[in-house]
Amino acid sequence: MSLSAEIICVGTELLLGEIQNSNAQFLAQQLAQLGIPHFYQTVVGDNPERLKNVLAIACKRAQLLVLTGGLGPTPDDLTTETLADFFDAPLIEQPGILADITRKFAHRGLTVTSNNRKQALVPQGAQILPNSIGSAPGIIWQPRTGLTILTFPGVPSEMQLMWRQTAVPYLQSQGWGQEVIYSRVLRFWGISESALAEKVAPLLDLQSPTVAPYASHGEARLRVTVRSSSEVEALQLIKPVEQQIRQLTGLDCYGIDDDTLASVVGKQLQAAGETLSVAESCTGGGLGQMITSIAGSSSYFKGGVIAYDDAVKRSLLGVTAEGLAAQGAVSATVAKQMATGVCSLLGTTWGLSITGVAGPGGGTPAKPVGLVYLGLARQDGEAESCEYHFGALRGRDWIQRLSACTALDQLRRQLASRLTKTNESAG
């Protein structure tokens, strides 16, 4: 049995569902990358007795406990005290911590409050895990042989920076991460999880690497996982399986790992030296936001028009009054006019448009909530549009997100198939 870690997130706000537990996801990714297996994650409230209960269970299952939350300045922040109590160690005040907090607060024109004093207490024998941007430091502590505890504040940006700056080098110096668990995720758009599983069925029985399908946020994914002593070797083991999957799935596979539809389209446009603009109605800027979430998108994305109101569709995008009157704003005609309009207004190679009924109101029997038209125009004036029915059940956010992703996918397939054709005629 190899050594393993366990993630424990402390916070009543998690039990009340007030915040997303993004820390667990971040730590899970990081542990996987380091090749440190972890088999359990636990969430518990700001309650010393229950936290002790969780510690007692986790100590028996794992050799590395990573805790987040409960390090703040307020009275309900009890993680450090509870750890000290559980392992029967006294709390010692570290004047350096308070000096650091005072300095940081002064920089922002704030004064230290009495609340912050408790953040200077650490269990005897523990090292400080410094927090360079926030007030709460964490600890690195071996309360007994064979057990290491790391604590982090609950604020994700602080926790992530502390993890990268201090925890990772520390863990590596202690010999954690001798074997890599490496996963490659292949991402698909426009195919269901079960259809995808069917297409790659023979691969699902592989023992190493393993191939597992799942679905998330409207897309299907395949996770190819292998254990190996090095990342290079892991990649070599994964590569032939990935190639088989790509052969079986063709254009449905849009990317791997951290790729997004926006990053893939960005790379395609960059490679072709082409530019893009958007005209958005029911997504209200969500497509532009997706595109500009990619660093460096200014080299191919020029901007666009949020034409939420029909008057804006007419005045800025040249959508015709006739088109609006005859077909309505949610129609193939208007989608094409919007795409053509923004393409020529901003002088880009491509124009993408979205018009639809995001709901929950505004649906009619002929144009129900979830009906969306996506338009794609080229500089030469050619334009196409597609009709989608995303359904009303999953709500407004879902329809908006699916619309923006599918618009990007439409352009991606257009760009990719053109490339395939070019290669074929060249070959």
Added chain:
Amino acid sequence: MSLSAEIICVGTELLLGEIQNSNAQFLAQQLAQLGIPHFYQTVVGDNPERLKNVLAIACKRAQLLVLTGGLGPTPDDLTTETLADFFDAPLIEQPGILADITRKFAHRGLTVTSNNRKQALVPQGAQILPNSIGSAPGIIWQPRTGLTILTFPGVPSEMQLMWRQTAVPYLQSQGWGQEVIYSRVLRFWGISESALAEKVAPLLDLQSPTVAPYASHGEARLRVTVRSSSEVEALQLIKPVEQQIRQLTGLDCYGIDDDTLASVVGKQLQAAGETLSVAESCTGGGLGQMITSIAGSSSYFKGGVIAYDDAVKRSLLGVTAEGLAAQGAVSATVAKQMATGVCSLLGTTWGLSITGVAGPGGGTPAKPVGLVYLGLARQDGEAESCEYHFGALRGRDWIQRLSACTALDQLRRQLASRLTKTNESAG
């Protein structure tokens, strides 16, 4: 000791950090609203032995186990089988489930695969928890007296619908939710968690309701929580504490519970019968997306211009070549011109603009990553702008999000203080 629930999320993808565990947050909120306490959440992989280990612990702590994940059609989906095995019950095929899957697939032009057959198996004695949009149903099962198990697929939209349509009525019919744990969250923008805690310090010692501060996504929050036999009574107990907090914090408090800056600004604009447009550079549509995430936003939001490229700032928004040359695109001058430009282009009461350096590239010593100018213009031509330093450390998404939120907050404070002044002069 009152009855309690426990949330168990099954999925190796969660342990690998590939997806956010949004199901845990949703279920946590729902349990809290129903007044069903839950003290622990556990995540475990698609591994029968470890899932049994988790079940053994959870059975001792709780009387209601809510499981998500592992109900899919693929071989690694093992939740139902493992539950049957743990509680020593045979699996029975339910022909109705397969018929339902077949009908749904036919509707979408798909055929049932052999993978789907396993989804028709349920433990003897369990009822089906129907899934009206996806293929995998869940179960409602009392494997022994005093223990209820509910299972849901991992796909959030399916799980949520099944929870609302079937699980909630079932739980209420079984007498769960006799006492309400009611929380009100007060939301703040433009004040740090510790400064907020200091302002409301005397309230943090209250026993009922309790008041707890925390920070999330750039905003500070106060959670006011009370246990009570009815929601009406809970609200009565919370009300005076909420009023005290509001008096102590003034305009820093922007809303409660599900309020967002976008929803609050929307209500203000609607009440005033005014309209809004946006001009976005570094946020690329993110501000418009936030505004249009609110259903009904078309009554006050007309649209905007995504002026990612400087040429668009000039041609559509009337930003002057002199302004761009002398001050640069990231400047107070350009922010004001963008806001004024979009306000007059779309003919709205207000125009909001954002221009900044979202990074990670593009920063200079004079204009570092994280420097953002927000502009606000009125129909009469009056315009103001504010400079913000969001810092480079937390990354592009963070800067974009903070920029959009702070722009909304700028307009919110403007609209709220105008209202206060009007009331004062009327009073």
